[in-house]
Amino acid sequence: MAREEGERLVAELVALARGELSGEPPRSTVRALPPLRRPAPRSFRRPVSWALAAAALATVLVAFLLVRPDPITYRVVNGTEVAGTVVGATESTRLRFSEGSEVVLAPGAEAQVATLDAHGGTLRVRRGRVRVAITPRADANWVVHAGPYAVRVTGTEFDLSWNDAERRFEVAMHAGSVEVTSAVLPGPIRLAAGQRLVRRDDAAPEVTEVAALAPPVSAPAEAREETPPASTAKPAPPTSKPTREARAAVRAEDGVAWARLVAQGNFDAVLDAAKRKGIEAVIARAPLTDLDALADAARYARRTDLAERVLLAKRQRFAGTAAARDAAFLLGQLAESRGQPALTWYETYLSEAPDGSYAPQALGRKLMIKYAEGGAASAAPIATQYLARHPRGPYAAAARKILSEAPGKEP
Structure with a gap:
């Protein structure tokens, strides 16, 4: 009897399944079994839904990892x-x-x-x-x-x-x-x-x-208007002296204007003006204010060859002045930036201007060069000297670190 009841229940469940698949309403024989009506379809669909959701989430995570920008270094x-x-x-x-x-x-x-x-x-x-x-x-x-x-x-x-x-x-x-x-x-x-x-x-x-702050370096408008077209222009007769107007224009362009242009960061304008006058002529005869401006413009524009020539000219033409002493420090900087020996220039500056405005930096660069060449033991005496002279200087932290590394030395 029990076997027959079991077979009947199996037959009803089969019929229920067929009805669900075909869309037909279930027979009345299974109305007494409401708990058994829909477990099969639901238990089959749920894993599929979760799998789809998990796949979508994984796709989003992978996409996020692929497009996420790296932190700046x-x-x-x-x-x-x-x-x-x-x-x-x-x-x-x-x-x-x-x-x-x-x-x-x-x-x-x-x-x-x-x-x-x-x-x-x-x-x-x-x-x-x-x-x-x-x-x-x-x-x-x-x-x-x-x-x-x-x-x-x-x-x-x-x-x-x-x-x-x-x-x-x-x-x-x-x-x-x-x-x-x-x-x-x-x-x-x-x-x-x-x-x-x-x-x-x-x-x-x-x-x-x-x-x-300063007008652009260019020819006066009047001069540009008076110049005839290239096809009809005739060469001007040679003259041994510039006209009064030309001398006035040169003074207006060369004097304070160059320094102002450097202060504005317009280095190319200074370099272009020097080219128009002739670099050699400017280096040989320009006043100190112009050489200062030209040297700064060349350094900031990374024209190191020109900057070196101008600084050497300052050393030669204005020997004994503060500008000539400062040029020694700047020549040391140029040498370092080009991977060339610079220690001699820093030592020259320190001997000529031990209390000059660049002294903390010149002694600091000497300290770092000695440290690079011979390590903490070689640089320790200079580090001690630096802290004694410039305890709040830009290389004071480096000097203390070097002394902490040197055997038997304390910062």
């Missing part, structure tokens, strides 16, 4: 990083970031990389002058701090300087735009290309148009 070029601080050693010391952005440190400047992610980072300028060039990207997000100021950047190029002793802050824009914020400012200040912001101590912030 950086490396220090032609400089050292001590305790998280990069010190500007030469004109070519820079922070180079993996997505193309770059920060160039002037000699003695100090900067730190506080944070980095896939979109940008936070930098801190502790002292000195830096040039910041951020690669434009839609999702770029960079902030540069200096003292109580914050400069928010997306993609631009600008110079920033901070003097903690004087509480002087300056930003000069070359391209793009930034927003400067601070608790000591009345509100956010937006700067565009060609503008400069300066604030000293508690004085009101000043925004000036950089391009308006």
Whole structure:
């Protein structure tokens, strides 16, 4: 009897299954079995649904991992990083970031990389002058701090300087735009290309148009209008002396204008003006102010061969002056940037100007050269000398580190 009942139940379940598959309503013989009506279809569909969901989730995760941008990295070029601080050693010391952005440190400047992610980072300028060039990207997000100021950047190029002793802050824009914020400012200040912001101590912030500080170096409009077309122009007769108007134009172009152009970062304009006059003539006969401007423009534009020639001319033509002594230090920097021996130039500067404005940097570079050549034991005496003369100098942290590595020495 039990066997027959079992066979009947199996037959009813088979009929139920056939009805579910064919879409026909179940027979009345199975109405007494409501709990057994739909377990098979449901138990079959649920694993399929979960499998599809798991596959979709895995696809999303794989896609996320493939497209997720890597965090930005950086490396220090032609400089050292001590305790998280990069010190500007030469004109070519820079922070180079993996997505193309770059920060160039002037000699003695100090900067730190506080944070980095896939979109940008936070930098801190502790002292000195830096040039910041951020690669434009839609999702770029960079902030540069200096003292109580914050400069928010997306993609631009600008110079920033901070003097903690004087509480002087300056930003000069070359391209793009930034927003400067601070608790000591009345509100956010937006700067565009060609503008400069300066604030000293508690004085009101000043925004000036950089391009308006000096006119472009070009021929006067009157002279251009009077020049006949090339097809009809006749050569002017030779003359032994320039005209009064020509001499006035030369003075207007060569004097203060060159220094102003350098201050604006318009180095190519200075180099072009020197070419028009003849590089050899400028090096041999130009006044000291022009040589200073030309040397700076050549260094900043990475025309190291020309910068070296101008600096050597300053040493020769103006021997004994502060400019000639400073040229010795700058020649040392140029030599280092080209991978050439520089120690002699730094020692020359220190012998001529032991208390000069570049003395902390010259002695610091001597310290680092000795450390690179002979290790901590060789550099320890110079490190001791450095801390005695410049306990808060730009290489004080490096000097202490070297003394901590030297046997038997304490910082």
